[in-house]
Amino acid sequence: MKNYNVLSVILLAMTISNCGGTKKGENTIFNFNTSTFAAKYTPEQALNLEILNLESKDVDSTVYYVNDSKVGVTNGLAKLTFELKDQKLGYQNLKALVFYEGENSEATARVELVSSVQPKLLKYKIVNIHPHDTLSFTEGLEFYKDTLYESTGQKGASYFRKYDYKTGKIYKQVNLDSKYFGEGITFLNDKLYQLTWQEKTGFIYDANTLKLEKTFAFTKDIEGWGMTNDGKNIYQSDGTEKIWTTNPENLEMLDYINVYSGKAKIKSINELEYINGKFYANVWQKDAIAVVNPKNGAVEGIIDLSGLRKMVKNTTAEVLNGIAYNPKTGTIFVTGKNWDKTFEITVSE
Known part of the structure; x- marks a missing residue:
């Protein structure tokens, strides 16, 4: 192809x-x-x-x-x-x-x-298939201390939880007030950060106890979508082609890059994961992940995951969303909104 x-x-x-x-x-x-x-x-x-x-x-x-x-x-x-x-x-x-x-x-x-980079088609291999709660409208997925965490959306049904991805057993769940639509999460410096969609509000929790420590307001008039970090800064998407750099100390949104695949602007950037120096980004309504250079926004690779969608049996399943890198195994976990499966994959050229 x-x-x-x-x-x-x-x-x-x-x-x-x-x-x-x-x-x-x-x-x-x-x-x-x-x-x-x-x-x-x-x-x-x-x-x-x-x-x-x-x-x-x-x-x-x-x-x-x-x-x-x-x-x-x-x-x-x-x-x-x-x-x-x-x-x-x-x-x-x-x-x-x-x-x-x-x-x-x-x-x-x-x-x-625009970008002069021609994106490569990347291959993936399924390592394992794990259960996923079909009631979870997935917005964020991330590993912290070898445990998988997931955040979900929908008002009245938004929460984040830590659970055993092999069995689906829930260790702990924190529900959001019904006025909030939960979005992406990320862990940095023993804190759990969480976004909301249109409420322009975020939350900071103690990563070990999951106790709420602080609520913060967005410093730009944007929506909250995906979230990740590189060990120093937080990055978040807003449903456009932009990926914002955010200071974790005061949550000020400092700057942004625009995501381009060749001459075309890629809008609707959603869930984010920072893996080996690159952004892995879900594109809303597409069963694909874009691999993005964080310095300039150029898409360098594309993972076509439409084959995974065909393996999902739940008839109410929605779009692919959720990327979590497990540094212990070197594998990537991907799922979707209301999917019945989480796929553990490796990616290569």
């Missing part, structure tokens, strides 16, 4: 770049020369920035910005070349502040930076 056909298993929400210059207020004096812009750029390319002087003003200097960061100053309207190799994928907002005849004026535009 060719790689570009493999991508059909994941929602590829193509976006169209708006490369036209946008004016600030009634400004018609200066504009970016967008006729030289490509529809999409890759990190190996460079932007050639040039300003059109529509009224032939006497220009002293031009200051160029990309995503509000100053990238260069030129005399008059001299062109500027900007390398894109260190930029995160997604839209690059361009601004030029032009100083002329004792005044200044802004010109703005934007271009889209």
Whole structure:
């Protein structure tokens, strides 16, 4: 199977770049020369920035910005070349502040930076099949001290529990108030962090006692979906193409990457797991996992798990969701909302 056909298993929400210059207020004096812009750029390319002087003003200097960061100053309207190799994928907002005849004026535009990586189709092998509670609307799955934990959604039925994945025996369960729709979880520094969907609220528990220690509010106006960590920072998805970096000390959302598979933006990023330096991400409504480079958001691999869905017997089963890496066995556990099975797999090229 060719790689570009493999991508059909994941929602590829193509976006169209708006490369036209946008004016600030009634400004018609200066504009970016967008006729030289490509529809999409890759990190190996460079932007050639040039300003059109529509009224032939006497220009002293031009200051160029990309995503509000100053990238260069030129005399008059001299062109500027900007390398894109260190930029995160997604839209690059361009601004030029032009100083002329004792005044200044802004010109703005934007271009889209996409991935040049061709994702690989990864293989998987089923190691074991374990029972899964068909009443569990799975939102998060994670191992902590060799024990599997799972969080679920739906108001009035949201909880997280620790249990024996081999038998399904529940060791302990913590139910959320009925006003909350539970979402992803992650363990870091002996704390259990949990998100809620649209309530913009999260919870912090003692990882050993599962006693609630703190409630926190999201610092951005987003939804809560998946959650994971790399041992230092927490990462969370919001149902879009974004994966946010969050400070575990104060829960401030610091920055984000945009997930791209080639030229296409991948929206609806859901459950997350950080495995050997990569994000493994469920894509909502797709029976596939995207393997994402956490530095730039490029999808490097795809695991097509549609074959597992065919093995699920529960007629009320919904989408694939839930990824947990067991460092002790080196295997990955995957399941879905209301599935009757959890699959223990290994992944390879």
